[in-house]
Amino acid sequence: SQDALQKLTEILNLSGAAACRDACHPAKHRNTTAVLGCLAEKLAGPASIGLLSPGILEYLLHSLNFQSHPTVMLFALIALEKFAQTSENKMTVSESCISDQLSLLEKWTDNPDYLKRQVGFCAQWSLDNLFLKEGRPFTYEKVDLTNIRAMLNSNDVSEYLKISPHGLEARCDASSFESVRCTFCVDSGVWYYEVTVITSGVMQIGWATKDSKFLNHEGYGIGDDEYSCAYDGCRQLIWYNARSKPHSHPCWKEGDTIGFLLDLQEKQMIFYLNGNQLPAEKQVFSSAVSGFFAAASFMSYQQCEFNFGAKPFKYPPAMKFSTFNDYAFLTAEEKIILPRHRRLALLKQVSIRENCCTLCCDEVADTELRPCGH
Structure with a gap:
């Protein structure tokens, strides 16, 4: 209720000065910013507007200063993103000169410190999608994609996943289980790709066909149906058909390299952690024998980077294999990952004929539902 939010605001008593207190205990500020972000996400609308008091806004903005711990900066930025889901809040935050x-x-997007790298990723995404800076070109307009022929598919992704402009890094900050497939499909041969772990939480990464469904709000992702199989290094599990079994690798950590080998001749998948392989997995081939994509699902606050062969692998397998980047092809237009507001602007330009089906918006309508008349 509005009264409860008002009481919470009074109890927290947040301000710019509060952001500077207890700087040696960043966990307190991280937890505060994380709670604010969760509330802003769940209460989008008038309640979110009421929650973003001048004191809370000042607290979050001060938490982005370089004097703050990177984890506090990260969750403060995510909280501001959540508040900006409400247009009035977005305008309020934008007017604070946050873009500066x-x-x-x-500039931290490629920082070797993986925590700072997360801050850099979210800052760049916010500048491209939410808090635009006058005179700053969008990242997709200046990124060099010359040598990239396979990437994460921005047209085959669940709604809240963030994909980098070069299409090789993804992050989830939503409370749902977000998934994505890559742009290249394989039907025969032996294929390999690698993933660098940026965050060590729950992700399910592996292989999936087009028949694998993304049900982000129900918590279903890669490895949760018969058409996909996934490696989970956080919980030390292999996932297939929504069932899991333990594997012998230690828990993954930031900076680890996970290898994914698909052998369609022998009908097996092999997972590697920093070059150490697990026994082959074969169960998915009872339902699918071709049409596989690299694919991944992400829980909240998780991020990783994919290498489909555009740069040397850290732990290439001993056997002969092919890479997506050697065989795939994308036009210059297909490589562009547009910011969401640009994508929405293009969708608004699409004209739909008056006699089109109201479901597919493609074919001419030939059926009427009764009694509603749709």
């Missing part, structure tokens, strides 16, 4: 600070933080 984000322009400094986006």
